[in-house]
Amino acid sequence: MDLTFFNRIAKSNASTNCRNGNRDFVVENPEYLKDLVAFATDLTNKNHYKAVWIIEMLVETHTKMLAPFVDIICETIPKYKHESAIRGMSRTVFFLSTSKTISLSETQQEKLIEICLDWLIGDAKVAPKAYAMYTLGHYAKKHDWIKEELRNIIDKDFASQSAGYKAAAREVLRKISK
Structure with a gap:
């Protein structure tokens, strides 16, 4: 992963301007998308939730960009424990599920339904x-x-x-x- 991009994410904060700025950076530099998803799905990284914020913003406005990464996102969603990551992924699940530009497989849909039920009945x-x-x-x-x-x-x-x-x-x- 590019160290400058890694530091950009690590130093980011939850403000809308910061999250939008990071989203726009990835939109303008799509070569960083693979690194972003890797960062967000690496739960051993203490700042993974900050990358989730960017994915959350991307999936709302540029859903199709995430199409190649839907499987890894769906596999990782149930493993998140950080509240901010769970919140961001809940929006990600909603936007992926309702997208008109991405078709989820039956397996992906089942995984998303299952995690939503878990969130709804859990804590x-x-x-x-x-x-x-x-x-x-x-x-x-x-x-x-x-x-x-x-x-x-x-x-x-x-x-x-x-x-x-x-x-x-x-x-x-x-x-x-x-």
Whole structure:
């Protein structure tokens, strides 16, 4: 990995300007994309979550760039433990799942559905739970069993969750009830 790029990521912060700047750098220099994904999926690197922030920004605006790396991303997602990485990957899962420019394989979709269910029933923070609900709501259009599972989980947890969770849950329940 290019040491200058490595240091750029390591010294970055969570500000939108910084994350957008790093995203734009990778868009303008796509030869660094392989290094970025390697950095983000190297869970032994203490700054891996900072690379996840860039992937999160890329997948929202330049999804197709990540197509060659979807397998490694899908394989690594369940292994993240850092809260900031989980949050970024929850958005990544949502944008990959709803992308019109990337077609996920059935296996990749199953992995993403599984991790979303894990986030939803586990101890994840509100943002990953909300993105998990949105993603599962998307897949519920294709898999009827997800609707019932999602309703059961939301009904069980609704009263004890935050306002943000409840707002996302109401929106998802409304969409899957149509």
